[in-house]
Amino acid sequence: MLGSGILQGLAVTARNLTGSFHDPARYTTTEYPEQRTVLPPNYRNFPFLVSESAADAMGTMRCVACQICEKECPPQCIYIEKSKDKKPDAAGKMQIYPLIFDIDVSVCMSCQICVEVCPFDAIKMDQEFEIATADRFQGLLFDREKLAKPNSYFHQLHPAEAAEVDARLAA
C-alpha cells in the first residue's frame, strides 16, 4: 500500500514519544544545571599543578621548572620562568621552583601532552569545566596560585593513580 512506509515511521515516532514519559532509554535529557551527569573518572579538562600540602601550596609544588611541558605543549600555552635561587621542596631537597607558571586557558586544548611528558608528576589533568568568566583575557590566564592544587585534591579525582604516584615518589 502506498504510504505504508510513512505510517510505519509514524508508529516508531509515536512509540518514542509515549516511551519518553516512562522509559529512561527514550528520554535521555539531563536538565542541567539542576541535574548533572556523572563525569567518568578519566575525564580531563585543563591542567593543574600538584602541591604536596594544602597549607603551603607555593612552597611544596612538585614542579621544578624543567620546562619540558612548555616545549612539548602543541599550542604553546604554558609560560614558565625559572627561579634564580633554590628552595627546599616537600622532601627537603634544594630545588629550583617556577617563579612564573602561566597557562593561557583560552588557548589550552586539554590534549594532556604536558601530563604525559612531565617527569616529576607535577602537572595533572583537572576536571573543572565551569570556568566561564566575564573577563576574556585576564580571567582565562591562570597563574601559579590558581593552578596549584593540593595532593589531597588529586587523591579525590584519581585515587588509584595518586596512590601509585605517591608510592613511586616515596621510593
Next chain:
Amino acid sequence: METPEQIRDRLRARFPAAEVTLVPNPSPAAQHSLLVGAAHLADVAAFLRDDEALRLDYCSNVTGVDWPEKEVVETVRTSVPDPAGGPAKVAEQKIKRVQPGCLEVVYHLYSMARGHGPVIIRARTGDRSDRAVLPSLTPVWRSCEFQEREIFDLFGVRFEGHPDLRRILMWDEFEDHPMRKDYVEPDDYEWEPTPHDAVLAKAARHRTAAAAPGPAAASPGGQP
C-alpha cells in the same frame, strides 16, 4: 606488482626522451618514487593509467613540497704529483655552491582495478619563481583537480592544462604562497586594537631582556 626499477625501465623504453630516475626512500617504508621530467609528465601519467599490467586508475594524493635553495659545501680532492718523485700529495679544496631550489609535486598512484599500489611519481619545477610550471594531470585523473589547485594556492606552482586554476583555500585576492618555507606571516591580517594588547603589554613587563620569548611575544592576535 612490478618494482619501481622495473617500471622505470619500462618507462624509459616507452619514452626514450623522458628523464625517469629512481629516488630511493631510506625509511623503513621503502616507498621508492620515480622522478619524471616535466616535459613528458602527462604522457607518462597516461601510460601508467592505461597500461594493462599497472592500470593505475586512482590518483590518491597530490602533494607539493618546497625545496628552497641550499648552500652546499663540497670538498674536492685533487692529487698533486710530487715533482721530486715521491708519493703524490692530496690537496683538498672546499667549494661553496648554491644548489638551486625548486618546487616538487608528488603523486601517489594506486590501482582500483588491480588492487595494488602505491606507485609514486614526482616532478620538479625549474625554479621557485618564473619557471614554477608543470603540466597538469587533471586530464588524466580527475582527482588532481582540487589538489593541484591547492598546490597552486599554497605553493605557487602553475599547472598548465588545468581547467580551472584558481585559489582554493585562501581568498582570491590573497598574495603570496603560505606553505613555502620562506613565507613570512603578516603581523595581523586585520588588526584592530583590542583589550588583549593591554594584557600583552603587561606580560611584556614580566619578561627580562635575556629570557626567551614566551607565548605572549607572538604578534598580536597571531599564534607562534
Next chain:
Amino acid sequence: MIEVPTDPFGLAPGPRVRPVHDEFHGDLLEVSMGPHHPSTHGVFRMIVTLDGETIVKLKPVFGYLHRNHEKLGENATYLASMPYTDRLDYLCSMTNNWAYALAVEKLTGQAVPERAEYLRVILAELTRLLNHSCLAGFLLQDCGCSGTPLMYAFREREKILDLFEALSGSRMMCNYQRFGGCRVDPTPDWLEAAKRLVDGYGRFLDEFEELLTGNEILMARTQGVGRMPAALAISAGITGPMLRAAGVAYDLRKVDGYGIYPRFNFRVPLGAQGDTYDRYMIRILEMRESIPILQQALRELPAGPILDSKAKLRGLRPKAGEAYGRIEGPKGEIGFYLISDGGPNPYRYRVRAPSFVNLTILEDLCLGHTVADAVIILGSIDIVLGEVDR
C-alpha cells in the same frame, strides 16, 4: 611574485553554461548558498547558477575553516601534531589519530603490540558507527525531517561518545593513539559497557530502518538523485562509502589489510545505482557489518601491553625518508604523507583528506537537479569542513 588570476565570483568555466538570455527563458540567477547555512555541514559555500530551480552551474568555495594545519605540522614535533589530527575530521578523531600513527609507524618501522591493534580496530569501528549515525541523521535533517531521525541517531551516538569519554578523557578530541600503540588501557568495566552497546546497536538500527528505509518520501527524494557513474568516481579519486555506492569494490580494510583487519570476517556492501539513496543505504549496511567486527574484536581482545616497549614519543627523530600511510576512515581514505629530514619536526606533513577529494564531483552530481537536491547530494557526500579546509 607569480601573477594570480582572481575569480572572486566563481565565474570560471563550468561544464555546461546555457548562454541563452531571451525573454522566453529568462535570466540565470546566481545564488550564493553559504557559508552561513544550516545545511552545508559547516562553513561551506556553493555558488549556484540557476535556471528557474534547475542548477546549471555549481562552484564550491571553501577555505573558511583553513587553519593551515599542514604548516602547523611542520612547526610542531610529531607528538604535538597528534592532538591536531583530532581536529581535522572532528567527528572521527580516533580514525584520524590512527591514520597519523600508522604513517609515523611506517616512517620509523615501529611495531605495534597485538592488544593495541585490537583496540584500534574496536575504536575505529565504533567511530564508523558514530559517523554513519551522524550522517544518516543529518541527511534526513537536510531532507526536511527537522530533527527527529537526527535526535534518534544522536541518542545512540551519545552512548559511543560516553564510551570515548570514559576511555580517553574527551568525547571528541580523543588524542588516543600513539606511535607504537594506544595511550590508555580500557578497564574491564569499559569493555563490558562496550559489549552491551554493540549488542544493542542492532536493535537501534532495526528501529531506525523501520522509521526510514521504507519511507516513501525519502525514497522519492533520494532515488535517482545525484547518480554517480563508477568510471567518474574512480577517476575523481572518490573513496569510502560514496565510491562503494557506485558499485566499485574498493575498501582499504580489504585491499591494504592494514592492522589486523585480515583476521575479521566482514562483507563490503556495494550499491547498484550510485544515487543518494544508495549512499544512505550503504552507510546503514556498513553499520550492520561493523557490529560483527566489534563483537569479534571484543571477544578476542588479548591481554598484553598497549604501547610497544621501544616506542618513542617525546624526542622522536625519525631518520630521513618519507612514508604515506592510509586507512579506511568512515568518510573515505584518510592518508598522511610525511617527509622527514631527520629532525624533530617533519619536513613536509600532508593530510590527504577524503572530504576534500570527494567534493571534486559535486558539480557533476548536482547539474540538472534542483536546489533542494543539491543540499541532499552534499549531505550524502558526507563532508566535514575541518577536513576539507584543514
